[in-house]
Amino acid sequence: MVAERGDGTPTLGDIRTRISGQLSATAESGIALLAVSRRAEGDFIGYCGLIVGRATIDEPEIAYELYQRVHGHGLATEAAGVVVRAAAATGRRRLWATVRSWNVASLRVLDKLGFERDHVAVDDRGELVWLTRGLA
Numbered sequence: 001m002v003a004e005r006g007d008g009t010p011t012l013g014d015i016r017t018r019i020s021g022q023l024s025a026t027a028e029s030g031i032a033l034l035a036v037s038r039r040a041e042g043d044f045i046g047y048c049g050l051i052v053g054r055a056t057i058d059e060p061e062i063a064y065e066l067y068q069r070v071h072g073h074g075l076a077t078e079a080a081g082v083v084v085r086a087a088a089a090t091g092r093r094r095l096w097a098t099v100r101s102w103n104v105a106s107l108r109v110l111d112k113l114g115f116e117r118d119h120v121a122v123d124d125r126g127e128l129v130w131l132t133r134g135l136a
Contacts, residue, residue: 001065004067045066050062058092062087062096063097064079076106077113080109081113093136094133096130097132097133116131
């Protein structure tokens with residue numbers, strides 16, 4: 001999945017380090033990214049969940065990524081919608097999302113889920129769109 005982003009193919013060590021970091025973040029925050037699989041096929045197709053990321057534990061960031069082969073079928077919207085409803089059930093009042101401005105598909109998913117643009121920042125990788133969604 002990381003290789004599909006165009007950032008090269010990670011080594012096994014890179015993958016282990018990334019997974020270890022995600023597990024540590026989950027242990028610290030109590031929130032996590034969860035595997036997404038299709039019901040009928042039972043195959044792993046990506047992840048979706050909450051992270052602290054660029055946000056906070058009280059107002060976490062939604063994150064999702066699916067293999068390109070399953071794009072365009074509403075699966076990201078379905079998975080992210082489940083996460084939004086689960087976050088609301090915890091009593092949280094707001095979620096954040098950050099997306100690169102070129103990622104039109106993710107921006108469309110977030111729009112369908114009621115996220116609104118808050119601001120745009122620029123870093124060493126380009127424009128980063130910050131979006132938010134109230135849960136109350």
